[in-house]
Amino acid sequence: MKQMWMRAGVLATVAIAVTALGVPAQAQAGRLSWKPTVLPLPDGPNSLGYLTGSNGHGEYTGSFQVAGKFQVVSWRGGKPVVRGVPEGYEWAMAEDENSAGTIVGTAIDYDTSVTRSFVLDATGFHLRDTPAGYKDTQSRAVNSRGDVLGSVFHSDPAQDATIVWPADGSAPVIIPKVHEYQYPMDIDEDGTVLFSGPDQPLLWKDGTYRSLVAPGFEYASGYGIRDGVVVGSASDGTVAGSRAVRWDPAGAMTFLPGGDAAYALNRAGLSTGTAPVPGSFRGKPIAWRGSTPGGDLKRPGTYANFQARLVSDDGTFAGTASDRPLDEGGLPVVWRLTP
Structure with missing residues (x-):
C-alpha cells in the first residue's frame, strides 16, 4: 500500500498581540514551546x-x-x-x-x-x-x-x-x-504545481516548468508551497548531509537552522519539519518562523x-x-x- x-x-485565541507570522509579539525573541x-x-x-x-x-x-x-x-x-x-x-x-x-x-x-x-x-x-x-x-x-x-x-x-x-x-x-521520477507534491493559490523531481524541485504554471536549485548540493526536494515560497530539503547524497531549506518566490534558497527537512508551511510563513536525532530515522519535529527557529x-x-x-x-x-x-x-x- x-x-x-x-x-x-491564528493561534488558539489568547489575549496577547499576534505578529504577521502568527506568533505572540512578546515571544518573538525567545524559544517557543x-x-x-x-x-x-x-x-x-x-x-x-x-x-x-x-x-x-x-x-x-x-x-x-x-x-x-x-x-x-x-x-x-x-x-x-x-x-x-x-x-x-x-x-x-x-x-x-x-x-x-x-x-x-x-x-x-x-x-x-x-x-x-x-x-x-x-x-x-x-x-x-x-x-x-x-x-x-x-x-x-x-x-x-x-x-x-x-x-x-x-x-x-x-x-x-x-x-x-x-x-x-x-x-x-x-x-x-518530463522526468521518470517526478511526483506532484502541492498546489499553490495561483495554481502553480510543485513537483519533487529526480534532482531538484520543479514548478509548473500554465504549461511552463521552472527549476529550483540548491547551490552546493547534489539533490534537493520540495514538499510544500504557499504564495510562491517553497520548503523542502537539500542533500549531498548522505543522510548526515541533509539540510532543511526554504526558497523564496524568486527562487533564492536559505537554510532553516537545525533541521534536516521542512514539509509544510502556512500563509504566514510558519513552517514545520524535522531535526535530526542520533540513532533515530525520523528525528523530532521542529518549527520555524520564516527562516528563524520557531521553538520546540x-x-x-x-x-x-x-x-x-x-x-x-x-x-x-x-x-x-x-x-x-x-x-x-x-x-x-x-x-x-x-x-
Missing part, C-alpha cells in the same frame, strides 16, 4: 491513522481505522466526527483540506482495486471522473480556491501523469511527466515516535504519535503555543 501511494500546514494534545478517537473498535488536513479554523481531518476500515474523520471542537467513505468503496484516505473545509483524498474499491479521487464537502462525497485513457486517479492537495491536484495512472506506467481539476469545474488539465514541539506523553507534518493557518501544528513506526499510522495530535 505504501508503494502504491508513492506512485503517485508548543504543547501537544492527543485528540480522542471515535467510539468503537479503531486503531492508528493519519492526520493530514485542517481548515485553519479549528477543524482537523485525517483517515483512521473505524469499524475495521479506513474512514475519513474530522475533529470539531476537539471531538471526532466520522465522515465515512464514498458509496461503493471500502477505504478512503484524506490527503488535504482547505480553508472552506473542502477535503480531498482517494478511495479504493477492494474488489476491483480501482482508486478514485474524491472531494468531500458539506454536501458529502463527490468522485472525480477518470479522464479517458486512464484507469485510476489519486488526489494529493487542494488550494484555497478549490483547485485539486492529483495523479492519473495509465496501463503503461510511462504514460502516468499529473492532473489538476480546476475549482471552476472546467476541463481537467493533464500535465505529462513537545513529546506527546511517553510515545516513542511523533511527528508534525501539517501547520494550519491558525498557527497550530498537527500530526501523529505512536509507539510503533509512524508509517503504520498513529494517534492524532495537535500542538498549540503554550501561553
Whole structure:
C-alpha cells in the first residue's frame, strides 16, 4: 500500500498581540514551546491513522481505522466526527483540506482495486471522473480556491501523469511527466504545481516548468508551497548531509537552522519539519518562523515516535504519535503555543 501511494500546514485565541507570522509579539525573541494534545478517537473498535488536513479554523481531518476500515474523520471542537467513505468503496484516505473545509483524498474499491479521487464537502462525497485513457486517479492537495491536484495512472506506467481539476469545474488539465521520477507534491493559490523531481524541485504554471536549485548540493526536494515560497530539503547524497531549506518566490534558497527537512508551511510563513536525532530515522519535529527557529514541539506523553507534518493557518501544528513506526499510522495530535 505504501508503494502504491508513492506512485503517485491564528493561534488558539489568547489575549496577547499576534505578529504577521502568527506568533505572540512578546515571544518573538525567545524559544517557543508548543504543547501537544492527543485528540480522542471515535467510539468503537479503531486503531492508528493519519492526520493530514485542517481548515485553519479549528477543524482537523485525517483517515483512521473505524469499524475495521479506513474512514475519513474530522475533529470539531476537539471531538471526532466520522465522515465515512464514498458509496461503493471500502477505504478512503484524506490527503488535504482547505480553508472552506473542502477535503480531498482517494478511495479504493477492494474488489476491483480501482482508486478514485474524491472531494468531500458539506454536501458529502463527490468522485472525480477518470479522464479517458486512464484507469485510476489519486488526489494529493487542494488550494484555497478549490483547485485539486492529483495523479492519473495509465496501463503503461510511462504514460502516468499529473492532473489538476480546476475549482471552476472546467476541463481537467493533464500535465505529462518530463522526468521518470517526478511526483506532484502541492498546489499553490495561483495554481502553480510543485513537483519533487529526480534532482531538484520543479514548478509548473500554465504549461511552463521552472527549476529550483540548491547551490552546493547534489539533490534537493520540495514538499510544500504557499504564495510562491517553497520548503523542502537539500542533500549531498548522505543522510548526515541533509539540510532543511526554504526558497523564496524568486527562487533564492536559505537554510532553516537545525533541521534536516521542512514539509509544510502556512500563509504566514510558519513552517514545520524535522531535526535530526542520533540513532533515530525520523528525528523530532521542529518549527520555524520564516527562516528563524520557531521553538520546540513537545513529546506527546511517553510515545516513542511523533511527528508534525501539517501547520494550519491558525498557527497550530498537527500530526501523529505512536509507539510503533509512524508509517503504520498513529494517534492524532495537535500542538498549540503554550501561553
